[in-house]
Every structure is written in structure tokens, then in C-alpha cells.
Amino acid sequence: MTEKYEPKILAFLCNWCAYAGADLAGVSRFQYPPTLRVIRTMCSGRVDPLYVIEGFKSGYDAVFVSG
């Protein structure tokens, strides 16, 4: 059986917006792919360009910032 390629995505989520949004998505049982690895930040403005680069250096296929 051949498995579909699953990307590894690093997600920076703002504590007050997207993280709560992600929580709600879970509570309301919306289906979304298990490709995300989440890091919670206190604000998406806290995310420095260097974090994004570090994500790529650690082997992530994409970086998603949401807030």
C-alpha cells in the first residue's frame, strides 16, 4: 500500500486567536489533516523571522503563522 505524502508543517499560533481557534476546531470536530506541529506564542507578532528559518533548518516542509 502506498501512503500519500504527508508534509510536516510547523505552526506558530497566537495564544489569543488562532490557538483558541484551533481548540474550537477540535471541540466542534472539524476535520483537518494531522500535518501540523503547533507552537503556541503569546502573540503572532512575537514570531521572529529567525524562528521561521530555524523551522526550515530543523527539516520542516513549511511554516504557518496564524493569529
Place this chain on the structure above:
Amino acid sequence: MEVVAKLLELAGIKRDRVQLRRVSAAEGALFAQYVNDVSETTANLGPFDKDKYQLQLAAIERACNTRRLRWLIGMEHHLQNHDNVYETRTNPDLVIETLDEAIESEYHKGLLLEVLKDGPLSVREMAEKTGMPVYTVSKRLNELESDGMAEFDSHEGTTPKFISLAA
């Protein structure tokens, strides 16, 4: 974000690998949809080969750490939409142009400093290792020299070799 995307693009990494989305705490469905979108875009791009881009990523990191980009990152909105202390507004196109110029130059310089880390190199060798044209290399090398970040080291035959003075 725009700065990072531009740097990635210069490095030959698809800009779609970095995505910024606004989601409020009440928008679970929207969040799920964005995750779907991002996963699909990334799946279409395929896996990211971090070893292949090691040099480029190190150069981007260097560029992001320069004082010039540190000052410019996140300033474009403010510069374009607010008056400065002289109560005049900077031309929006000029802001973008300046930013692009700074990004490109800092990225190139980052690349050069990265390849010079392992010892003295001639301009031609640097061009080979970074994939930049010889003319661009010597232009950026000149900038590095005037910033005190690189200097002439020695001659190998008649070819001058340069070293990095940066940490």
C-alpha cells in the same frame, strides 16, 4: 513575513512554504480550512530538502541578523502610511524598492560570509560556491570591505584571496 518570503525566494525556496493567516478565536472552521489549504499547498510542493539549502538558510539567518534588516523588518506599513518627523510621507514605491535592495544585498553578503568561513577564497571561487555572477560577488565584496567585514588576505600566484572578518 514578506521579508522572509522574499529572502526564501532569493534562495530558490518557494515562498508558499511560509504562510501567514488571520484567524480569530471564534473561527474554528476557518482554521481547519486554512490548515487544509496549507497542507495541500505544501504537499504539492513536495518535501523540503534542508541539506540542499544549508548554505542558503545560513545566509538568510545572517541577513536577518544584520542591523539594516532588523531596522527595516516590519517598518514598511508604518513608512508607507504615516508621516515622518518632517511631516512628509515617504514615497511607497521607494520604501519597497529600498527594502528589496536591502534584502538582496544583505542576502548576498550573508552568502559570501558563509563561504568565507572556511578560509580565504578568490572572487572566482566565491562565485562558484554561491552560484552568484562574478560581477555581483565583487560588488558585494566591496561593500563588505567598506563595512570592515572582509579584507584582502594574500595572493595565490596572481589571484588575490579574501578572508572574512565577521564572527
